[in-house]
Amino acid sequence: MKHEFLASLLLFGLASAANAEPFKCPHVGGDLVFGQEANINTLDQMASATISTRNIAMNIYETLMTRDENNNPILELASAMTEAPDHLTFTFKLRPNIVFHNGKKMTSADVVASFDRYAKVGNQRSILNNVKGWDAPDAETFVIHMKVAQPTFIESLSSFSVPIVIIPAEERDVPAMQLTKPIGTGPFELVESVPGSFVKLKRYDGYQPNTAFEQKTGFGGYKQACLDTVTFRIVTEPGARVAGLKTGELQAVEDLPTKSVPDLKKDPNITILPLLNWWIQIAIPNTSAPPTDNVTFRRAVQAALDMDEIMDAASDGNYKLNVGFQYPNQPDYTDAGKATYNLKDPALAKKLLAESGYHNEPVVLLTDKDYAPMYNSALVMQQELQAVGINAQMKVVDWPTSVQMSQVSDTSWNFFFTGWGTQPALGALATMQFLADPNAVYRPKGDKGDPELIAAWNDMNNLPEAKDRQAAYAKMQQITLEKVFAIPFGSLTKVQGTRANVKGFVPFRIPRMSNVWFSN
Amino acid sequence: MLGVLIRRVLGALPVLAIVSLITFGMIHMIPGDPAAAIAGMSATAEQIANIRTDLGLDQPVLDQLWHWYANLAHGDLGRSLLLGIPVMTATLQRLPVTLALSAYALVLTLVLGLGSGIVAALKRNTWIDQAAMVLAMIGISLPNFYLGLLMIILFAVDLGWLPTGGYVPLWQNPIGWLATSTMPAISLALLLAGLLARITRSTMLEVLRQDYIRTANAKGLPRRQVVLKHALANALIPITTVVGIIISLLISGAVVTETLFSIPGIGQLLTQAVLNRDYPMVQGGLLLTTALLVLINIGIDVCYALLDPRIRYDG
Numbered sequence: 001m002k003h004e005f006l007a008s009l010l011l012f013g014l015a016s017a018a019n020a021e022p023f024k025c026p027h028v029g030g031d032l033v034f035g036q037e038a039n040i041n042t043l044d045q046m047a048s049a050t051i052s053t054r055n056i057a058m059n060i061y062e063t064l065m066t067r068d069e070n071n072n073p074i075l076e077l078a079s080a081m082t083e084a085p086d087h088l089t090f091t092f093k094l095r096p097n098i099v100f101h102n103g104k105k106m107t108s109a110d111v112v113a114s115f116d117r118y119a120k121v122g123n124q125r126s127i128l129n130n131v132k133g134w135d136a137p138d139a140e141t142f143v144i145h146m147k148v149a150q151p152t153f154i155e156s157l158s159s160f161s162v163p164i165v166i167i168p169a170e171e172r173d174v175p176a177m178q179l180t181k182p183i184g185t186g187p188f189e190l191v192e193s194v195p196g197s198f199v200k201l202k203r204y205d206g207y208q209p210n211t212a213f214e215q216k217t218g219f220g221g222y223k224q225a226c227l228d229t230v231t232f233r234i235v236t237e238p239g240a241r242v243a244g245l246k247t248g249e250l251q252a253v254e255d256l257p258t259k260s261v262p263d264l265k266k267d268p269n270i271t272i273l274p275l276l277n278w279w280i281q282i283a284i285p286n287t288s289a290p291p292t293d294n295v296t297f298r299r300a301v302q303a304a305l306d307m308d309e310i311m312d313a314a315s316d317g318n319y320k321l322n323v324g325f326q327y328p329n330q331p332d333y334t335d336a337g338k339a340t341y342n343l344k345d346p347a348l349a350k351k352l353l354a355e356s357g358y359h360n361e362p363v364v365l366l367t368d369k370d371y372a373p374m375y376n377s378a379l380v381m382q383q384e385l386q387a388v389g390i391n392a393q394m395k396v397v398d399w400p401t402s403v404q405m406s407q408v409s410d411t412s413w414n415f416f417f418t419g420w421g422t423q424p425a426l427g428a429l430a431t432m433q434f435l436a437d438p439n440a441v442y443r444p445k446g447d448k449g450d451p452e453l454i455a456a457w458n459d460m461n462n463l464p465e466a467k468d469r470q471a472a473y474a475k476m477q478q479i480t481l482e483k484v485f486a487i488p489f490g491s492l493t494k495v496q497g498t499r500a501n502v503k504g505f506v507p508f509r510i511p512r513m514s515n516v517w518f519s520n
Numbered sequence: 521m522l523g524v525l526i527r528r529v530l531g532a533l534p535v536l537a538i539v540s541l542i543t544f545g546m547i548h549m550i551p552g553d554p555a556a557a558i559a560g561m562s563a564t565a566e567q568i569a570n571i572r573t574d575l576g577l578d579q580p581v582l583d584q585l586w587h588w589y590a591n592l593a594h595g596d597l598g599r600s601l602l603l604g605i606p607v608m609t610a611t612l613q614r615l616p617v618t619l620a621l622s623a624y625a626l627v628l629t630l631v632l633g634l635g636s637g638i639v640a641a642l643k644r645n646t647w648i649d650q651a652a653m654v655l656a657m658i659g660i661s662l663p664n665f666y667l668g669l670l671m672i673i674l675f676a677v678d679l680g681w682l683p684t685g686g687y688v689p690l691w692q693n694p695i696g697w698l699a700t701s702t703m704p705a706i707s708l709a710l711l712l713a714g715l716l717a718r719i720t721r722s723t724m725l726e727v728l729r730q731d732y733i734r735t736a737n738a739k740g741l742p743r744r745q746v747v748l749k750h751a752l753a754n755a756l757i758p759i760t761t762v763v764g765i766i767i768s769l770l771i772s773g774a775v776v777t778e779t780l781f782s783i784p785g786i787g788q789l790l791t792q793a794v795l796n797r798d799y800p801m802v803q804g805g806l807l808l809t810t811a812l813l814v815l816i817n818i819g820i821d822v823c824y825a826l827l828d829p830r831i832r833y834d835g
Contacts, residue, residue, distance in 0.1 A: 039792055041558060041602040047574065049567050050560035121574055123559070123567050162567070176574035177604035195603050195610070196792070197687055197784035233686055235782050243672045243684040250684075279561075370795075371561065399561075400552030400797055407553075407565060419561055439564040 022214040023515050025226035030518040032227050032502065034511055035235040035244050035253035039196055044179035045165045046114075046122045051421065054160070055254075055510045056199050056232050058219060060101075061165035061184035064092055064111065064142070065158040068218040069508070071330060071427060073158035076210060076220040077106070077166055077185065078142075087149035090157075092142045099206045100168050101189035108136030113169035115144075121176035124162040151464050152429055159430060160219055160509065161422050187225040187514045199232045201513070216515045223514035226504070230513045245270060245497050251518075252498040252505055258316035261495055271498050274318070275507035277327040278494035279421035281314050281377050283365075283487045284441045286416070288409035291361050293445070298484035299340075300352035301363075301415075304388045305381065306344035311490040313380045314373040318493040324477045325424055325431045327491060332428035336474040337481030341488075349388040363392045366406065366413035370399035374417040377489055381415070409443040416441065419492070425509055428473040429460060435476070435485055442485040453479050525818065532814040539810045540803060544588065547794070547802045548581050554601055554797035575601050588803060597804030602796055607804030610789060615808070618778070618785035620690045621708070622770035624701050628709035629716055629766060634759070636713070637720025641728060642747065652717060659714030668707040668780045675703060685782040704781045708774060712766045719762050723755040730754070756827050764820035768813050 038052040045057040065081070068074045075081060078092040098106040115134050119125055130153065132145045146153065157164070168183055182190055187209075188201035203225035213221040233250065235241045238257045244250035246267065256264065256272070264270050285292040285301075292298055311319040323341045326333040343349075363385065367378035378394060385392035395413060397405070406416040418441070423430040433439050436457040440449055449457075456479060459472030480486050498505050504516040555571035556563070572578050579587075591598055597607035640652040676684040682703055688696030727733065728751055736746045775787030786809060793801035 041796075042604045044604060047571075048558075049563045050558075052560070123570050124564075125570065126566055176571075177601070178599075180604055194613070194784055195605075196614070196788050197782065233782060234784075235685060237685075237780050237782075239669055240672060240685050240780060240782065243677050246677050247680065247684055249676075249686070398552060398795065400554065400557040400795075401550075403556035403568070404551060404553035407568075421561060423564075433564055438569075439566055441565070 022209065022211065022222045023216070023224055025224050025515075025517050026503070027517045027520060028226050029228050031229040031231060032251045032513065032516065032518070033231045033233055033244075033249065034513075035241040035250040036232045036511075037236060037238075037241070037255040039234050039236065040193075040199065040232075042177050042180070043182045043190070043193060043199070044174075044177050045163065045182070046118050046167075046179070047162075047176040049123050049162050049422070051510075056201070057165070057182060057184075058160070058163070058186070058510050059188045059201060059230070059513045060182050060186045060190060061163070061167075062186050063158075063160075063163045063165055063219075065154065066163065066219040067158055067160055067426070068220060071218070071425065073154050074218070074220050075212065077111075079212065081154075083154075087151075088146045090144040090146075090153070092144075094140045094142060095208070095210065096140065098185050098208050100185055101183045101204055101206075102168060103206070104168055106166065106168075106185055107139040108142045109139070110169045111142040111166055112136050113172035114164060114166045117167065117172050117174070118164045122162060122164065123176075124159070127156040127159065127164075150461075151466075151469065152461055155427060155429055159426050161426055161430060163219075187223045188230060191229065197234060201230045201232075203228055216512060218508070219510070219512075225514055226517035227513060245499070248499055251502050252496065252511065254494065254496050254511060256495040256497050258318045258495065264497060269500050271500050271502070273496045273498065273505065273507045275494040275496055276320065277322075277329070277425070277491045279419040279492050280322065280325065280424050281311060281319075281373055281419055281489040281492055283377070283381065283415045283417050283489070284406070285484060285487070286409055286414050286443045287485065288443045288445045289412075289414060291356065291358050291363065292414040294356050294358075295483055296352055296356035297358055300349045300356055300358070300388070301385060301390070302340055302484050302487060303343045303345045303352055304349035304384050304390070305342070305487065305489075306384060307342040307489050309384070310377045310380045311492075314377040314489065315492045318495060320491050320493070322488065322491040324481065325420070325486075325488060326428055327424065330424075330427070332470060332473060334470075334474040334477060336478040340481040340484075346388045353389060358390070360389075360391045363390050363414045364395050364412055365392060365415045365417065366395045366397070366402050367417040368397055368399045368402045371419065373419060373492060378415075378417045406441060406443075409445075415487075422509070428470075428477075432457060432460060432473065432476055432480075435480055450479065450483060450485065453483075453485065525822070528818045528821065529815075532811070532818070535814060536807060536811055540592070540807050543803050543806045544585055544799075547797070547799055548584075550797065552797050553577075554799065557796035557798075558602060577601075584799070588800070597807070598800030600793070600798055600801040602793065602798045602801065607800050608808075610801065611786065611805050611808045614784055614786040614789045615812070617687065617689070617783060618771060618774055618787060620697070621701055621704055621774060621778075621783060621785060622767065624705040625708040625712070625770050625774075626763075626767060628705055629712045629770075630763070632709065632713035633716025634720055637717040638724055638747070638752065640717065640721040641724035644725060649721075653721070656714035656717040659710040660718075662710065664707040664711055665776045665780060667710060668703065668777060671703045671707060672780075685780070687781075687783045700781070700783075704774075704777045704783060707780075708770060708777050712769060716759070716762060716766060720755070720759055723758050724751060727751045727755045753827070757824060760820060760823050760827060764817060767816050771809070771813065771816075 040052045042048050043057050045061050062076050064078045066076045079095045080093040082091045119128050130147050130150045132147045134144045187207045189204040191200040191202050193199045209222045216223050241253045242260045245253050285298055287293050323335045323338045365378045367374050369375045382392040434441050456472050456476035460469050463469045496507050501519045503519050555568045558571050559568045599606050600610050636652040640649040643649050672684050675682045688700050690697040736750045775791045778785040778788040790805045
């Protein structure tokens with residue numbers, strides 16, 4: 001299986017090298033100011049799962065493996081990877097002549113140190129749970145030894161949720177969140193970071209692009225820094241981002257308010273770039289607390305919902321209806337369980353309510369105002385539930401409180417409102433972990449998950465063939481929707497915008513600043 | 521006077537101790553998981569738990585309190601959970617930004633507030649008085665967030681005179697600082713200028729009715745001298761009290777303006793810290809801000825003595 005992956009990867013690389021010229025900056029120079037919606041807490045990428053950190057840090061750092069534009073694993077700082085026939089050893093050959101921003105040549109000792117630090121402080125260090133250890137037989141080779149074969153290991157290793165970025169060996173022992181001056185191998189290096197204000201990067205002249213590709217793809221590929229500098233300015237107020245884009249002070253921004261888009265579209269100096277499938281808007285039931293511990297009641301709720309109405313309010317009209325936990329353009333997508341989705345059938349809801357023995361007990365929708373889509377979707381759901389006779393009540397707290405409450409089943413809530421962004425983009429395996437131990441959000445009774453669901457999850461992780469793992473995912477999605485362990489409403493679109501003279505900016509999970517240039 | 525100052529500073533220490541204890545108690549009583557805030561949306565339970573462990577948030581609260589006071593005794597305010605840098609460093613990075621903006625806003629407040637208040641008092645019951653008080657009322661009533669947005673649309677988007685936001689440090693580029701700070705300073709100042717104008721007017725009116733003013737006028741002193749030397753000088757004591765409050769409000773109340781205009785000040789820092797349950801940052805930042813406000817109040821007391829030689833604190 002992995003040999004096939006490697007062969008196709010190499011073929012792709014060779015074909016690319018043989019058939020096409022690599023990307024060359026049409027114009028070099030300029031300072032691009034990007035209006036970022038959220039403050040950044042840290043640039044310590046190993047310790048942070050936040051999108052705002054990744055937005056900036058992934059222009060600085062690189063990894064052994066990452067994902068391409070279609071979410072397939074690709075090599076980045078490695079030129080080759082081989083998997084032993086017993087699936088217990090992965091050997092990476094490092095690309096030669098990679099130099100860190102501090103001028104030091106990258107060797108396998110740096111990769112070892114990076115994995116050492118990640119195992120200690122990496123925010124998603126469980127991806128190394130099945131790893132026995134790693135070593136560096138020579139300066140260009142890095143080897144991972146597994147305790148047990150894990151068919152999904154490469155998928156986990158290439159995850160960009162909290163990537164294992166490669167740092168200089170001297171930084172091995174820096175505590176979590178304290179790597180404040182990042183030194184990576186990426187096309188941009190840090191100039192200055194002023195928390196709450198801006199982060200400035202500049203082109204790294206010693207950058208070595210990956211010649212196995214001819215264009216950037218996803219987080220990897222052939223990357224070039226065409227801009228002299230990039231300034232990520234923190235602009236949390238949406239109106240200020242719109243104003244900055246209009247005046248040209250900001251050359252690119254994220255998360256434009258939907259209401260401003262029609263006006264911005266009329267401006268010839270502005271290009272609107274919708275980023276589809278930014279996150280799945282979702283409500284998770286508390287299956288330990290009555291009445292949502294009753295599957296018939298949960299089905300009644302499911303039957304009552306009109307997803308168009310909910311998503312319209314959640315997204316200001318910028319959404320797509322979507323069955324399940326992957327998007328139609330993703331390889332893992334399945335519509336298994338679609339018969340349960342967007343039923344908007346009050347009569348069925350009332351019938352199921354009667355069958356469930358519901359007697360007007362309060363049903364608490366736990367939401368927050370930090371993320372408007374969560375609050376708005378809860379508000380509409382409350383109205384729809386009340387319309388079929390459910391005593392739906394809102395409990396509005398802030399985001400840290402709602403997460404804390406959601407992790408305890410007896411805190412008087414029945415539905416927890418959240419959004420799944422990064423994990424669905426990473427694939428089915430990353431997404432469905434939200435429904436499996438130790439991350440199950442639906443609060444199974446006694447923390448013991450549904451046996452059918454757990455069996456499907458284990459198959460997703462352990463079956464050796466990809467098609468069987470995909471079938472297991474379809475089964476898990478179907479079980480989740482039929483037993484209503486989650487209610488996905490649909491997917492939100494995030495609208496980005498650039499000045500018209502900004503070229504090569506392609507919306508992705510982060511604002512990628514490589515292969516972006518100003519037209520003359 | 522020096523002895524008084526020392527006594528005042530020493531007297532402030534229990535205040536700071538009490539404030540620190542209250543802050544610690546309140547921030548820990550608020551529900552909400554700092555690890556969840558740091559992890560952001562889409563984080564798994566495992567990721568949140570890892571943050572909790574890495575940052576020592578799983579320690580008992582009393583242990584955290586003990587460690588905090590023990591470190592405080594050594595001048596260490598701890599390390600921000602969110603930023604990963606020492607609280608002292610973060611505060612000292614942000615405080616000058618807010619102080620510079622507040623100073624600019626204070627100058628505008630004093631010019632507009634004192635000027636319009638004095639003129640309104642001198643032109644009592646004329647259209648000038650009424651216009652000044654209507655403007656003062658508008659200043660008090662208009663939310664500074666809304667005013668800021670209106671100014672961005674007018675001065676940045678439509679006229680292109682000023683930038684929409686961002687911040688340039690004063691000591692790096694004074695012209696750039698002036699450009700980025702003018703709209704925030706105006707939006708901060710208008711509210712407080714309105715307040716100051718109304719108080720200045722009423723205080724001046726009261727002073728202008730006093731016998732010594734009548735005497736000064738009867739002696740044939742020039743109008744300017746009567747107003748500035750005799751009336752204003754005597755009206756300054758209550759006005760100084762209000763200015764002290766205004767300085768406190770400028771420092772503590774700049775958060776909305778800082779957020780709107782993307783200014784990395786102390787208000788924005790502390791608000792983010794509270795929202796994200798960054799315990800050390802809230803505790804340390806508030807302690808330092810409280811210390812600053814205590815010093816400002818001591819300074820105001822000193823000003824009283826300088827303005828009115830009859831006032832003495834040492835008996």
